Amino acid sequence: MTEPETAAVGRERFESAYAGSAPWDIGKAQPVFVAVADKIRGTILDVGCGPGENALFFAARGHQVTGLDFLEAPVAIAKQKAAERKLSVTFVVGDALRLGEWSERFDNAIDSGLFHVFSNEGRAQYEKSLKTILRPGGKLFLLCFSEHTPGNVGPRRVTEGELRAAFREGWQIESIEPASFEVCDDAKVRFGGENPKAWFLIARRTA
Numbered sequence: 001m002t003e004p005e006t007a008a009v010g011r012e013r014f015e016s017a018y019a020g021s022a023p024w025d026i027g028k029a030q031p032v033f034v035a036v037a038d039k040i041r042g043t044i045l046d047v048g049c050g051p052g053e054n055a056l057f058f059a060a061r062g063h064q065v066t067g068l069d070f071l072e073a074p075v076a077i078a079k080q081k082a083a084e085r086k087l088s089v090t091f092v093v094g095d096a097l098r099l100g101e102w103s104e105r106f107d108n109a110i111d112s113g114l115f116h117v118f119s120n121e122g123r124a125q126y127e128k129s130l131k132t133i134l135r136p137g138g139k140l141f142l143l144c145f146s147e148h149t150p151g152n153v154g155p156r157r158v159t160e161g162e163l164r165a166a167f168r169e170g171w172q173i174e175s176i177e178p179a180s181f182e183v184c185d186d187a188k189v190r191f192g193g194e195n196p197k198a199w200f201l202i203a204r205r206t207a
Helices: 007-019 031-035 054-059 071-085 096-099 118-135 160-166 185-191
Strands: 046-048 065-071 090-093 106-112 134-145 169-178 197-205
Touching: 031 054, 031 134, 031 169, 046 054, 046 096, 054 065, 054 071, 054 106, 054 160, 065 071, 071 090, 096 118, 106 118, 118 160, 134 169, 160 169, 160 197
Parallel strands: 046 065, 046 106, 065 090, 106 134
Antiparallel strands: 134 197, 169 197
């Protein structure tokens, strides 16, 4: 992941989060991904996988899953969880903006909280990166903070219009629905005592 300000600031912020208890490490998959699990077929790349709960959930359902994060700490946590649960998942440290360098291609990509950390320029790079890693017809399932989350704590907010603009070329947007981003109970106080508001996008690569 990369923060809007600088990569160095982003790395420091996320390293600090994983040194303690990351607000988004809820010990299970995000509910929105559980809800659409039956719609997902084939291989999966979990981009910005963090401590791996979403990747592990889909691996337990029989998918071939690769999880990618830019920090070593969450990847190590995810690998440990996979070993403890006896699940086969490939977890790697890497840059989500350089997926075009990979030779492997996937049927699906899931993004739980990565898109919203990028700058405008980073979003454009990321969208191109996703397009290269997905097979034609492959699907993207993306969960991000929405502008309806009160205050300014946490990541940059994303509007529905910004999502549509980001994925307007080479994609067919199947749906953008209001959702929530489940966080640990002690983190909810930062968002008025509730889970942050989110958008959940499903889009298919067409070109």
